[in-house]
Amino acid sequence: MKKKDYYATLGVSRDADLETIKRAYRQLALKYHPDRNPGNKEAEERFKEISEAYEVLSDPEKRRQYDLFGTVGSSGGTGAETIFSQAVEEIFATFFGGRGGSGRRPPAIQGEDISVVVELSLEEIAEGTEREIEYIRKDTCEVCGGTGSARGHSPRACPTCGGTGQVAYRVGGGFFQQIIYQTCSDCQGTGFRIVSPCSVCGGTGVVERLHRQPVEIPAGAVGGMTLVLRGAGHRGPWGGPAGDLIIEIREKSHPLFARKGEDLIYEAWVSYADLVLGTTLAIPTLSGGTIPLQIPPGTHSGEVFKISGKGLLRYNSRRRGDLLVQVHVWVPSKVSFEERRLLEEMRKHKGFQPKEHKPEKGFWRRLKEFFE
Ligand SMILES: [Zn+2]
Numbered sequence: 001m002k003k004k005d006y007y008a009t010l011g012v013s014r015d016a017d018l019e020t021i022k023r024a025y026r027q028l029a030l031k032y033h034p035d036r037n038p039g040n041k042e043a044e045e046r047f048k049e050i051s052e053a054y055e056v057l058s059d060p061e062k063r064r065q066y067d068l069f070g071t072v073g074s075s076g077g078t079g080a081e082t083i084f085s086q087a088v089e090e091i092f093a094t095f096f097g098g099r100g101g102s103g104r105r106p107p108a109i110q111g112e113d114i115s116v117v118v119e120l121s122l123e124e125i126a127e128g129t130e131r132e133i134e135y136i137r138k139d140t141c142e143v144c145g146g147t148g149s150a151r152g153h154s155p156r157a158c159p160t161c162g163g164t165g166q167v168a169y170r171v172g173g174g175f176f177q178q179i180i181y182q183t184c185s186d187c188q189g190t191g192f193r194i195v196s197p198c199s200v201c202g203g204t205g206v207v208e209r210l211h212r213q214p215v216e217i218p219a220g221a222v223g224g225m226t227l228v229l230r231g232a233g234h235r236g237p238w239g240g241p242a243g244d245l246i247i248e249i250r251e252k253s254h255p256l257f258a259r260k261g262e263d264l265i266y267e268a269w270v271s272y273a274d275l276v277l278g279t280t281l282a283i284p285t286l287s288g289g290t291i292p293l294q295i296p297p298g299t300h301s302g303e304v305f306k307i308s309g310k311g312l313l314r315y316n317s318r319r320r321g322d323l324l325v326q327v328h329v330w331v332p333s334k335v336s337f338e339e340r341r342l343l344e345e346m347r348k349h350k351g352f353q354p355k356e357h358k359p360e361k362g363f364w365r366r367l368k369e370f371f372e
């Protein structure tokens with residue numbers, strides 16, 4: 001067997017990795033494939049050499065043997081050729097939708113995702129809601145059916161890259177020469193050129209349209225959360241699958257309630273007398289009504305009361321949070337003559353003077369738990 005330089009045949013360096021070898025083979029195989037060079041004996045010869053080189057260099061064991069001895073004993077023969085012709089057919093199937101010229105169409109490209117922001121009120125979060133989201137979306141062009149070509153025309157292989165989607169550059173010279181591949185800028189790597197573009201979509205196969213998408217948002221959504229609607233994004237060029245619609249949830253602030261997880265927090269302002277003597281407060285709820293809350297005599301300003309089960313539903317769960325009420329003493333900024341007289345009277349009494357007071361055991365820890 002005559003000694004051949006397989007590396008030179010594929011135009012790769014001796015330390016090229018498998019990926020580089022595959023790429024080089026693909027480029028050359030497409031260029032010299034007999035289907036693309038009918039009747040060209042030279043191309044046919046080149047194609048056989050390329051295939052042989054690839055069979056050896058793509059197999060680690062054969063490549064090692066070749067590197068050591070400059071030859072591979074078991075290679076050659078008709079069996080090998082059949083394998084190559086299958087491999088090349090696979091490449092043609094990927095690039096041209098089948099061997100030969102008919103029925104060529106560009107490879108379908110995945111459509112992009114679309115991101116939208118949805119602002120929800122606490123009431124909507126509590127109940128769950130349905131929204132109709134309006135956005136501009138790329139839909140399949142109905143005139144060309146997504147092919148991008150005018151009626152009666154079909155795309156051709158890109159002449160710049162020969163349909164491979166990549167162009168090769170030689171870098172350096174002699175023994176150190178390297179071949180670098182880059183995505184073909186004329187066809188963006190698709191390997192195709194739309195010769196007669198559809199007049200409506202200009203060859204992309206998609207047109208922008210206003211789209212209305214109903215979206216159901218379950219109760220308990222949290223700001224920053226994203227919901228993904230598969231396939232509601234842009235349709236892909238040339239009949240490609242659609243991207244997703246990504247919905248980012250934001251929370252509007254509420255005039256009465258703050259939120260901590262599934263708990264709601266309400267701050268109640270209470271008179272000094274009510275804290276000392278005890279009272280019943282009417283605590284508002286998200287749904288509009290009120291709930292009575294007993295404030296026992298001797299309640300300190302800042303104390304927190306829990307109304308169980310009156311918070312929000314946890315997302316995707318039946319668990320409901322609580323309504324936490326923190327009471328604060330109300331201090332008027334102005335008092336009338338009569339009010340001042342009453343307060344002066346109160347001030348004289350020993351019982352209203354602060355005593356040495358130690359915080360109730362566990363009080364600070366509980367408060368921290370509620371508000372951190
Ligand atoms: Zn190209």
Ligand SMILES: [Zn+2]
Binds near residue numbers: 141202205
């Ligand atoms: Zn079109």
